[in-house]
Amino acid sequence: MLEGASSRRILGIWLRVLALDRWRLGEGLAEGEGADARPLALIAETAHGPRIAAANAAGLTAGAQAGMMLADARTLCPDLAVAPSDPAGDLAFLEKLAGWALRWGPWSALDPPDGLLVDVTGVAHLFGGEEALLVDARTAFARRRLATRMAIAPTAGAAWALAHHGPDGAILREGDDPVQRLASLPVAALRLDGDVLTVLRRLGLKRLGDLDGVARDALVRRFRNRRSASANPLMRMDQLLGRVPEPLLPVLVTHAPLVQRRLLEPIRHLALLEQVVRDLSGDMERVLEGRGEGARRLELGLWKVDGELVVRKVEMAAPSRTAAHLAGLFARRIEDVDAGFGIEMVRLRAPWCEPLDLAQGDLEQAGEEGEARGTSLAACVDRLTVRLGAEAVRRPVPFASHMPERAQRWQEPLAPLKTSQGVSDFKIRPLKMLDKPEPISVIYETPDGLPRRFRWRGATHDVLRSEGPERIAPEWWRERGAVRLRDYYRIEDATGRRYWIYRSGVVGDGRGGVPAWFLQGVFG
Template structure:
């Protein structure tokens, strides 16, 4: 008789519930400005009323203000001129959105101590995946306490929350009440979040205005209204930030929300810890040559070439000397790197000796392997164009080797710029068709006094640098309007004239503004160039 055997009891692993932590740096721009002031020795600068401003077409506008500035009456969104009527001693500091974003990216990498990946929630937040990692910190409450304590040690004001979705975590961090709010995985998220304002849905400002006009102030009001009514009102909105239903579904986990993790890019770095400190130049050159060979192998393994190199020298007494190089083109030539650093090490003081040397490629670019040819031989012997430019830069200075390139602007002083010798010209800068231009243009237009028959007439006589010039021939005007996207609203148009005086000398002058343009008083005249 054949017996039956029971199958083994195989347990399917349970997938852990997803947990997202949102970190909101409520005063990111101000905190970063305070850090920069402290690094420059201005620890007490925060005691003065200070506002971060952005230039607009109507004048400087306040983006953020410190506590002293807020107490004095300065508020975000206020014009700087209005704020200074309330607080004349208010200091204005230009905002730096690009610097804030770079600082936020570094914080995102640093925040990966709490989870396997992190994402930016621009402009002032982070999202960290803390799924199945809270037990390493003793639970989610202790995890949040650790987050708040570490940011407080860095003097960064933050609010944090943990929830099953990124939208819910963001809403609780911004509008969830006390610090360190947690929405449990088995908790009714719809009921817990129903009392939050509709601004917790991360919607555009115009959508929030429409919801408030409809009397929908909280998330519970949207749920009571019904999906059909909301769908009819916002059916043409495709973007998630413009559709309350999409944001609500993302908040409650009904539809997925894609997040882009921040990936740390490791820069190539090689170093030597010396058994005995070195004090003599030949030994230092030998160490630099060894490091250059190591760096070449590291770059070759990545398929890249170095554009910016940093050489750090650690002395026995704790002092660090840093020498930097920026190359005209990506390179992996060890001899070329050593030759350039040789000119930067003449002023290095070894003191009691150098015990560690580190070489880092702060900027690298893709550089494919190539078969050796005549050009490669020229590069090896230091006679190629890129090697020549690098040697000139080391000898003359970075700003001494530049080449002019045309810019896409009708304004004469902006129609040309300078860039590195071998950098490619941006493809977006198309050549513009100009009228005749002088061969010599002044770096800054000089004001002149012009006598003319009427406010809009041709110039007849002008005074420049103490001399009076009679105008015998005039051609023009050529009208150039201001660039409204980069200038203030008070910028005036220009009327250019090509003139010739009684001695046959030809000038390029322009009138800034019209008498009745409403952007100032009487127009001014300027001389900007000379014809051959």
């Protein structure tokens, strides 16, 4: 019996050729229906050229292997057909399958890149036993034309090992001896990194049973510096046997609010499209209000008669569900839409939502249409973002650094502050700070080192008044040892203009030659 996992049951599902199956589904082909008749490989672009990510049965027979360069594979199989791989699409497809697999248990988790783990504890009797549950799951995946291997065990590690390296449909029951049942499996069943597997094979440890015959202290000494589970065979073995828990992150299925209009007649004019968008915005407002949420991102999909799909997206600074505001944001995004022969369906979707409580509206309405007086800051930011672009609307915030050019960063207008360090009240800083300090040429210098006349950007300035110095030492944890300290002065020239200048270094500090002068900012 597995230690600490006697009552838990995990269904491990391995989609053996997930990338190829998804490609077949996209091409409308079933396994064996022209898909495996010719050699095929899915390739990924790398710095050294195309590399094979997956190959079908005919491609494997011809010599194409995963990880092989495409040029080498073409040498073995000149008629090898290729298609681009899509790891991000495969992961998104796997996430959808994880939500679909909740029909067999209360929660499911991803086992990237091609596996699922489903908790089937206490639900097998609903299917007539664990054997019948496996049959039902295998039939459901086969109906979706997906090739799988499955197993049920008390731990996720044991379920994964049996699904990948054991007989298909294997069941490790509570009363079974796991060491004996799993002893014949290869060490690759422990989900280890490739370099660790190479080390184990060189040591003659090729099966899980071989690890049981080695003193634990010897393995601890050999892998004591391996902190991650995938690099430590002892940790993986303990997880497989249930001696230590293995955290799993369940997939939470969320349904994005969606409203749509199927039009009786295709529309081609902007005015009609704007009216449809206003109607959808009103529908979305009611849906979001019922959920107690506000949208942060909206996607407007336009289906044309010729089959083309046009998507427009907007992202808001704060959660919102006001129909007039939503429609106004899309007004500029749909001006350049070419309707072609007409648009027959319009869909509005909110993939990113946040909680938004009900609020008392303004009792005094302005205008016949009931538009509220005034504009909120979030609405103003959204309108500016739509007009100017997402990167054009930012606000300065303090940053944890006492160096002037690093003490400020730019971030989204309504995002919370990312640092608790504020600007000290007693330190006076210029209103205009230069992005990079500019050197100035000192023409006349007093004995104490303060310039009385300097040249900056082609103009000569006579210093009438000065205040300082304020010494700022370099940040030793960021800078190299040759960086010099700074002495800052607030000065005023003969025309009344005030500047913030500093001297980089002092005479005899051993970090360079003569100190240099720079202008950092301008007051007023």
